[in-house]
Amino acid sequence: MDTLRRYFFIFSILLAAVCIALILRESRTAWKPYQQRYRSFLEESAGTAAEKKIARQFVPGVRQDWLPTLSRADRCRSCHIGVDNPAAPDVQPLSPHDDIDRHPPAKFGCTICHGGRGYATRLPDAHREMVPVRAMESSCGKCHRPAALAEQAPTYSTGSKLIERYNCNGCHLFADRGRRKHAGPDLTGVAGKVSRHWLSLWLGQPERYLPRARMPNFLLKATEIRLLSDFLLGNEHLFKGADQFYADSAKEEKVLAGMDMDGLDALADEGKIIFARLRCLTCHKLHGRGGSLAPELEKIAAKSNRKWLHAWLKSPSLYDPQTIMPAFTMTAGERLAVVEYLLWESEVEDDEAEIKTEPAGSPAQLSAENQRQGMKLFVEKGCYNCHLVSGVAVKNNFAPSLADFADKKIRTIDFRKTTIAHTAEDYVAAKLQAPRIFGDKLKMPLFNLTPVEIGRITTVILGQTTRIPESLRHKNALEPTVPPLGDVGGLFARYRCLSCHRIGANGGDLAPDLTYEGSKVKRQWLIAYLQKPYAIRPFLVARMPRFNMNPAEAALLADYITMVLRNRKIDSAMVGDQGDPEYGKKLYVEKYDCRKCHPIGRDGGYFGPPLDSVGSRLTRSWMSLRLQNAHAIEPQSREPVLAIPPADRDHLLLFLQSLTGEL
Amino acid sequence: MLLIPLSSHSGRPAEISAREKQNKPILSFAELPEFTILPGKILYDRYCAFCHGNTGKGDGLNAFSMRKRPANLQNILRDLSVETVEKVIFSGGPAVKLSGQMPAFGSTLSAGQLTKLQKYLRQQIQTAPGRQMKQTTGMP
Numbered sequence: 166m167d168t169l170r171r172y173f174f175i176f177s178i179l180l181a182a183v184c185i186a187l188i189l190r191e192s193r194t195a196w197k198p199y200q201q202r203y204r205s206f207l208e209e210s211a212g213t214a215a216e217k218k219i220a221r222q223f224v225p226g227v228r229q230d231w232l233p234t235l236s237r238a239d240r241c242r243s244c245h246i247g248v249d250n251p252a253a254p255d256v257q258p259l260s261p262h263d264d265i266d267r268h269p270p271a272k273f274g275c276t277i278c279h280g281g282r283g284y285a286t287r288l289p290d291a292h293r294e295m296v297p298v299r300a301m302e303s304s305c306g307k308c309h310r311p312a313a314l315a316e317q318a319p320t321y322s323t324g325s326k327l328i329e330r331y332n333c334n335g336c337h338l339f340a341d342r343g344r345r346k347h348a349g350p351d352l353t354g355v356a357g358k359v360s361r362h363w364l365s366l367w368l369g370q371p372e373r374y375l376p377r378a379r380m381p382n383f384l385l386k387a388t389e390i391r392l393l394s395d396f397l398l399g400n401e402h403l404f405k406g407a408d409q410f411y412a413d414s415a416k417e418e419k420v421l422a423g424m425d426m427d428g429l430d431a432l433a434d435e436g437k438i439i440f441a442r443l444r445c446l447t448c449h450k451l452h453g454r455g456g457s458l459a460p461e462l463e464k465i466a467a468k469s470n471r472k473w474l475h476a477w478l479k480s481p482s483l484y485d486p487q488t489i490m491p492a493f494t495m496t497a498g499e500r501l502a503v504v505e506y507l508l509w510e511s512e513v514e515d516d517e518a519e520i521k522t523e524p525a526g527s528p529a530q531l532s533a534e535n536q537r538q539g540m541k542l543f544v545e546k547g548c549y550n551c552h553l554v555s556g557v558a559v560k561n562n563f564a565p566s567l568a569d570f571a572d573k574k575i576r577t578i579d580f581r582k583t584t585i586a587h588t589a590e591d592y593v594a595a596k597l598q599a600p601r602i603f604g605d606k607l608k609m610p611l612f613n614l615t616p617v618e619i620g621r622i623t624t625v626i627l628g629q630t631t632r633i634p635e636s637l638r639h640k641n642a643l644e645p646t647v648p649p650l651g652d653v654g655g656l657f658a659r660y661r662c663l664s665c666h667r668i669g670a671n672g673g674d675l676a677p678d679l680t681y682e683g684s685k686v687k688r689q690w691l692i693a694y695l696q697k698p699y700a701i702r703p704f705l706v707a708r709m710p711r712f713n714m715n716p717a718e719a720a721l722l723a724d725y726i727t728m729v730l731r732n733r734k735i736d737s738a739m740v741g742d743q744g745d746p747e748y749g750k751k752l753y754v755e756k757y758d759c760r761k762c763h764p765i766g767r768d769g770g771y772f773g774p775p776l777d778s779v780g781s782r783l784t785r786s787w788m789s790l791r792l793q794n795a796h797a798i799e800p801q802s803r804e805p806v807l808a809i810p811p812a813d814r815d816h817l818l819l820f821l822q823s824l825t826g827e828l
Numbered sequence: 829m830l831l832i833p834l835s836s837h838s839g840r841p842a843e844i845s846a847r848e849k850q851n852k853p854i855l856s857f858a859e860l861p862e863f864t865i866l867p868g869k870i871l872y873d874r875y876c877a878f879c880h881g882n883t884g885k886g887d888g889l890n891a892f893s894m895r896k897r898p899a900n901l902q903n904i905l906r907d908l909s910v911e912t913v914e915k916v917i918f919s920g921g922p923a924v925k926l927s928g929q930m931p932a933f934g935s936t937l938s939a940g941q942l943t944k945l946q947k948y949l950r951q952q953i954q955t956a957p958g959r960q961m962k963q964t965t966g967m968p
Binding site: 263264267297299300302315316317318319320323585586588590591593594595598599602616617618619620621623624758761762764769770771772794796801803805806808 | 852854855856857858860861862863864865866867869870871874875878879889890893894895928929931932933935936940943
């Protein structure tokens with residue numbers, strides 16, 4: 166019995182000690198001093214009776230935001246007690262949070278954006294695995310779609326565009342976007358397009374051919390380059406449309422063969438003019454000028470041959486059905502001239518791009534065995550995630566999914582024996598700088614990224630999570646539209662309108678959104694513009710290519726646009742027709758001083774479009790809405806909300822309508 | 829600086845070893861150059877830059893067609909209080925007895941947008957006398 170008593174005594178003492186320890190621990194919590202400071206601040210700053218009452222009723226204790234929809238319980242506000250009080254002192258942890266009303270902590274908590282351990286009430290536990298301040302915008306993408314973040318989270322939005330540019334989602338799965346296939350050109354007929362020499366250089370070091378190449382460096386061995394080249398150059402038989410694609414080649418060669426050097430020079434000069442007229446630089450870059458939608462033409466002579474370029478200019482979609490390049494209406498002579506100009510302009514003086522990957526003197530061995538191995542390599546390296554080759558089976562889930570990257574516990578990431586700091590952001594940044602650093606056998610290629618780009622891409626990847634319930638995820642505002650069929654569909658396909666323009670959720674962002682174009686412009690103007698496009702704003706370089714559309718095509722497109730692409734809200738805008746154009750002119754010049762931005766004739770600023778012929782370009786209802794609130798129809802508009810009262814609006818409208826270009 | 833041991837791998841192609849020889853240190857996330865873009869920059873570029881210029885010198889493309897040149901924000905912001913700047917942007921030039929060519933953005937910008945714009949103006953546009961403009965981060 167004695168032993169039992171002794172044990173009882175010892176355990177009682179132990180229990181008492183534990184209780185005392187717990188009481189002591191509770192009385193010395195980390196949040197208590199902060200709450201006391203906050204309370205005394207409330208008491209000191211309280212002026213009115215109501216404020217004094219709030220200060221008196223302050224109850225210290227753990228503050229917890231329980232969020233069942235997010236399955237979180239955040240206790241951050243136990244210390245950060247002033248986040249939702251704009252008057253709180255600006256010292257951490259009491260500081261108020263900017264713009265807290267958009268995301269009240271009672272609804273969203275803190276950790277959904279900031280990361281960390283929401284249930285911890287002590288440092289450093291609470292601040293473990295927090296989202297770094299520089300990458301704060303990564304959390305915006307957890308709920309919001311990238312397209313909606315251009316203004317609110319520009320870093321994330323820019324990073325998101327980079328991910329599309331380098332086609333990260335060709336191999337990896339992302340939570341905020343679908344998979345994109347075939348960002349690169351179709352390679353089925355590449356044997357007729359490029360030389361073995363160029364291909365080896367491109368496969369080995371794409372950045373040597375184009376310093377800003379989108380194609381990453383796959384860090385291939387010389388033998389691998391040879392096998393891949395053998396495969397790509399040996400699959401000409403797979404290119405089924407070759408006969409049709411090269412149909413006119415013999416004829417064109419004959420024309421060229423009959424020319425002397427002077428004739429060729431004259432042809433190149435003519436090509437230069439046509440090249441400018443077609444506005445090729447809208448998408449292509451040459452000598453540092455031009456767009457970035459399409460490949461640079463700087464060194465095209467080192468890459469593609471004359472025969473292929475002719476055929477390509479005639480009908481790009483025969484070679485690559487997915488291409489964004491439109492088919493320009495050109496005569497055979499004009500095509501010859503443009504190609505001649507391009508080859509002349511991009512001639513590489515000496516072969517500085519010499520490569521050492523292929524042993525000198527070894528003949529191209531297109532053996533069946535090499536081709537078979539090349540094809541295997543093509544699949545192994547994941548080339549099919551960007552490039553289509555007919556006959557090569559496409560598999561999904563090539564690379565690890567990044568859709569739940571933010572949900573990963575850091576201890577589950579294998580850093581190997583590197584000295585990289587064990588944080589998610591350092592892992593991604595290191596991986597993008599040296600993709601094989603965490604293992605030799607890894608397949609990720611080296612992308613040609615600047616450190617700034619790496620920061621922005623990392624920001625996007627840190628925000629990939631699958632733990633946000635669907636009810637909180639924002640959907641894309643626009644539904645994908647059905648592309649037109651029939652004759653209009655044929656024109657859309659031929660001129661590739663959606664490479665640059667957007668209609669609904671489809672299309673590119675280079676050129677104006679055409680979703681409501683039919684409610685905006687007049688049919689007659691559109692027909693003329695499509696045939697002879699010009700820059701509507703004087704400070705912009707004219708970018709819409711001249712497709713040499715014939716009047717019937719232009720009329721058909723204009724009919725489609727003005728009939729289908731309409732918006733009821735704009736069409737039914739209230740328009741009065743009682744007014745005095747002369748008084749409207751007075752308002753234009755004096756009261757509203759529109760001329761500071763818009764020119765009429767030679768008078769006025771260069772910000773807005775010239776209004777010389779605005780009456781024949783824009784519909785009345787569109788102009789009327791613009792005068793009230795440009796942002797109601799175009800949220801990105803540079804024109805401020807003018808909010809012109811209806812009385813003045815009708816006068817102004819009549820004045821603007823009278824401007825039809827005949828001054 | 830985190831220098832990564834990148835050697836002792838044999839049988840790798842010439843290009844990689846060239847890269848390794850450069851011995852380019854791998855930057856940690858904190859060491860990456862400034863890559864964040866302030867939300868106010870988007871607003872400034874959209875509404876202000878065309879007259880006040882990309883760096884705020886009052887030399888935007890539209891500046892030369894105006895009766896009175898737009899203000900050089902780099903210089904005047906120092907002397908203006910937050911409230912005055914807010915008044916000019918929200919109610920236009922005439923509200924503070926300045927040029928009527930400055931339009932009112934009161935119905936265009938929300939209070940939140942104005943705060944972002946002010947932050948951008950103070951951090952990136954306003955400069956101390958004689959000091960070089962801090963480079964704003966844009967797309968390279």
